[in-house]
């Protein structure tokens with residue numbers, strides 16, 4: 640309340656100060672301070688276009704871009720995103736997909752868009768008309784209130800807006816969202832910040848009749864939820880299509896259990912490199928099955944369903960933040 644009353648005064652104050660001192664708005668403050676002033680309209684767009692000048696995707700550039708957009712958040716962004724070597728595993732396998740037609744990809748769990756931009760760029764390199772549909776509820780994550788703003792910025796930077804179809808929602812039902820309003824998140828007016836977003840996106844995609852060539856799964860990490868996600872994907876991945884799982888490591892017992900328990904008659908295991916698990920849907924088996932693979936590989940198989948283990952490791956920071964899958 641206090642915040643909303645004070646904001647216009649603060650913005651006017653900064654505008655006045657900048658006018659008196661002749662200081663031009665910089666990249667961090669111009670959208671708020673000068674956003675709608677006619678005097679700076681041209682400057683605004685020139686500056687914006689410069690910041691979003693198209694360049695090829697690279698992990699280091701993505702980190703630099705995000706760091707400039709959210710100074711101080713780079714550690715959270717790094718720890719909450721799939722690291723470069725793991726993304727290379729995904730894109731290397733994508734290279735096996737036929738490139739004589741546009742590819743259709745599905746990306747589950749965007750955060751600020753590091754893996755999404757990477758695989759969309761890889762798909763576009765294989766065929767210029769490829770499309771990646773992304774699903775994320777845009778809930779606060781690691782202190783970033785509206786991660787989708789950054790996702791859009793990143794996709795714009797790499798000229799990927801024409802190859803991307805964002806869906807703001809949960810793959811299945813609305814998950815338990817631990818830490819949505821964590822100590823780094825600010826109070827907010829947006830409904831989605833409170834955990835509301837479209838639900839049952841996978842079911843509705845199946846109703847639309849879409850089939851994907853590859854899926855990257857990095858959303859809710861709880862075992863039960865992930866198992867149901869995989870079941871729903873059965874109607875969405877074409878035979879021969881790839882499923883890439885992130886966090887198939889000891890930090891994520893639930894993910895390990897789901898990956899280990901995938902039905903070998905339905906999915907051919909291709910690789911388990913570092914934290915990335917790769918399977919390919921077999922041709923000619925259960926092709927019309929609406930349901931998914933049953934529970935295999937014993938009960939649980941993980942340390943705690945969906946819960947983090949206690950070991951130390953590169954995923955430890957991410958693990959804590961990701962509890963409950965969000």
Ligand SMILES: C[S@@+](CC[C@H](N)C(=O)[O-])C[C@H]1O[C@@H](n2cnc3c(N)ncnc32)[C@H](O)[C@@H]1O
Nearest residue numbers: 720721748750753754775809810857858859965
């Ligand atoms: C670990 S982050 C993803 C990081 C991202 N893949 C990257 O490497 O750049 C997990 C994301 O999953 C999203 N998420 C959580 N539950 C989800 C659900 N049920 N459906 C879709 N996304 C979900 C969260 O909002 C969060 O952005």
